[in-house]
Amino acid sequence: MSTISEFPAPDKKQLRQRLRARRNGLTAQEHRDAAHAVARQISRTAEFIRSRRIAVYWPNDGEIDPTPIVERAWQLGKQCYLPVLHPIQPRRLWFVLWQRDTPLYPNRYGIPEPNPYREPRLAAPFLNLVLLPLVGFDANGGRLGMGGGFYDRTFAFKAGDGHIPGYGPDLFGLAHACQEVPALPIEPWDISLTAVVTDRGVVR
Numbered sequence: 001m002s003t004i005s006e007f008p009a010p011d012k013k014q015l016r017q018r019l020r021a022r023r024n025g026l027t028a029q030e031h032r033d034a035a036h037a038v039a040r041q042i043s044r045t046a047e048f049i050r051s052r053r054i055a056v057y058w059p060n061d062g063e064i065d066p067t068p069i070v071e072r073a074w075q076l077g078k079q080c081y082l083p084v085l086h087p088i089q090p091r092r093l094w095f096v097l098w099q100r101d102t103p104l105y106p107n108r109y110g111i112p113e114p115n116p117y118r119e120p121r122l123a124a125p126f127l128n129l130v131l132l133p134l135v136g137f138d139a140n141g142g143r144l145g146m147g148g149g150f151y152d153r154t155f156a157f158k159a160g161d162g163h164i165p166g167y168g169p170d171l172f173g174l175a176h177a178c179q180e181v182p183a184l185p186i187e188p189w190d191i192s193l194t195a196v197v198t199d200r201g202v203v204r
């Protein structure tokens with residue numbers, strides 16, 4: 001019997017709704033404070049300091065706003081990339097360079113993204129660090145995303161048969177501290193995170 005199946009799988013869809021409502025219930029001031037606290041935590045990590053190419057995201061639906069860390073990265077001469085929905089492969093992401101003056105266009109979910117045919121594009125393995133938005137997390141590295149499996153598919157190369165340990169970017173999940181839940185089911189396809197960064201600290 002596998003350990004995974006011994007956990008009663010909580011209704012992930014319901015959990016997602018509850019956690020999304022929770023972070024959307026934060027005040028504008030709480031969102032700003034959390035964004036700055038998370039930026040401060042990230043900026044101190046060895047991973048951030050050594051990274052030259054960092055994937056971030058455009059905040060959506062009450063997610064931690066990465067703007068303060070993007071500003072910091074730009075000031076330090078690091079390159080930031082935004083996820084772009086892959087035009088052909090379902091539920092995979094491309095990463096496209098995002099500079100101060102890069103025009104952005106809403107994708108099918110209304111999330112702004114750069115034009116992948118006009119701006120430089122980077123394959124996922126060549127990123128050094130990826131900041132990814134979480135809907136929920138637990139103390140054991142369990143994670144809950146929007147449910148599309150976009151990040152799981154895009155970074156599946158970091159695990160499984162034939163993978164090279166340490167190959168590919170570090171992955172930091174970003175979340176409000178209030179997104180923590182006691183236990184999430186770990187699914188076979190879940191990618192493992194290097195750390196979860198919240199406004200309260202870094203959980204490795």
Ligand SMILES: Nc1nc2c(c(=O)[nH]1)N(C=O)[C@@H](CNc1ccc(C(=O)N[C@@H](CCC(=O)O)C(=O)O)cc1)CN2
Pocket residue numbers: 057058059060063083084085093109111133145146147148149150151
């Ligand atoms: N800021 C941000 N950018 C991101 C992601 C993300 O989670 N956050 N993604 C991470 O995967 C990718 C896009 N995936 C997404 C998946 C679902 C929804 C979403 O809002 N879904 C709606 C249903 C929309 C529909 O049915 O058309 C919902 O769940 O309410 C948004 C983005 C790439 N960019």
Ligand SMILES: Nc1ncnc2c1ncn2[C@@H]1O[C@H](COP(=O)(O)OP(=O)(O)OP(=O)(O)O)[C@@H](O)[C@H]1O
Pocket residue numbers: 143144145146147148149150151152153156187189190
């Ligand atoms: N590497 C993969 N190959 C094929 N299908 C996958 C892979 N990873 C995830 N999936 C599928 O994607 C779906 C969504 O997965 P899950 O609910 O774990 O998404 P999530 O982790 O919340 O989303 P995201 O990765 O976008 O943050 C699942 O039905 C799963 O079967």
